[in-house]
Amino acid sequence: MELTSITPDVAGLRALGHPTRLKMLGMLRSEGPATATTLATRLGINTGQTSYHLRQLAQHGFIVDERERGDGRDRWWKAAHQSTRTAPEPADPADREAFDAYIRAVAMIYAQNIQDxxxxxxxxxxxxxxxxxxxxxxxxxxxxxxxxxxxxxxxxxxxxxxxxxDDPDAADxxxxxxxxxxxxxxxxxxx
Structure with missing residues (x-):
């Protein structure tokens, strides 16, 4: 399978600078499609917050509707890409702030993974x-x-x-x- 990736613009980096959004995107990439309710339960937050974060991720092209699932009541989301890449660090200080916030969120997620x-x-x-x-x-x-x-x-x-x-002994x-x-x-x- 070919790895697909996205290189977000500064607005996309701002969206990913929120650790909850970054964690949700990671879950959709590693665990597959989910609803706002499912993600809210996994993250221990309310569905209103989850729905808001999902809309932000969708607005910037990180996630899309999973049209084959759902029954009109439940909206399923899936990752649009398997990887996020960053462009070279921006020169503009305001853009650099968004880049740095994204990198700090990534570091928080990595630290949590190691602790887990x-x-x-x-x-x-x-x-x-x-x-x-x-x-x-x-x-x-x-x-x-x-x-x-x-x-x-x-x-x-x-x-x-x-x-x-295809190896049955393989694990993530x-x-x-x-x-x-x-x-x-x-x-x-x-x-």
């Missing part, structure tokens, strides 16, 4: 516990080399998407890949 994985770890079968890792690697590289490495990792992860589609396995200069070591100067 740690909490569930002891409940996993031994083989899955042994396949999991919480590792970091501190290496010295140039910015050009770092970009080349992250590109190679992205390509590797995209190759893995199709490896186990999350690779959260973050790469950044060690905080506090570059002084925060402009590039």
């Amino acid at each position: 994985a740690v909490r569930e770890g002891p409940l996993l079968p031994k083989a899955w516990r042994e396949a999991s890792t919480f590792s970091d690697y501190h290496v010295r590289v140039t910015a050009k080399h770092a970009e080349a490495l992250t590109t190679r990792m992205h390509e590797l992860f995209m190759e893995l998407r199709e490896d186990a589609d 396995f999350v690779f959260q890949f973050q790469a950044f200069p060690r905080p506090g070591h570059l002084g925060g100067e402009e590039a």
Whole structure:
């Protein structure tokens, strides 16, 4: 299956800068179509809030109606794409603020995923516990080399998407890949 992605404009980044919306989009991508009621239950929020967030996601092209489901009473939603990519960082400070809010929301979701994985770890079968890792690697590289490495990792992860589609022993396995200069070591100067 070919991976489809969306590169949002600044307005789309603003919409995704809300952690609840970002989490809802992730759920629709990983768990499939759902109604506002189903998502509200999973997220522990009311259906009015959920419906509002779904309309915002739809307005910016992140989700669409799942027309094959529903009975006129329930509206089903599905992700329009499997991935969100970002364009280069905007130069305009107002646009940069939307970009930064989106990145902060992504970081919050990733941190929650790691916390959930740690909490569930002891409940996993031994083989899955042994396949999991919480590792970091501190290496010295140039910015050009770092970009080349992250590109190679992205390509590797995209190759893995199709490896186990039909294997009954396969399970959803999350690779959260973050790469950044060690905080506090570059002084925060402009590039």
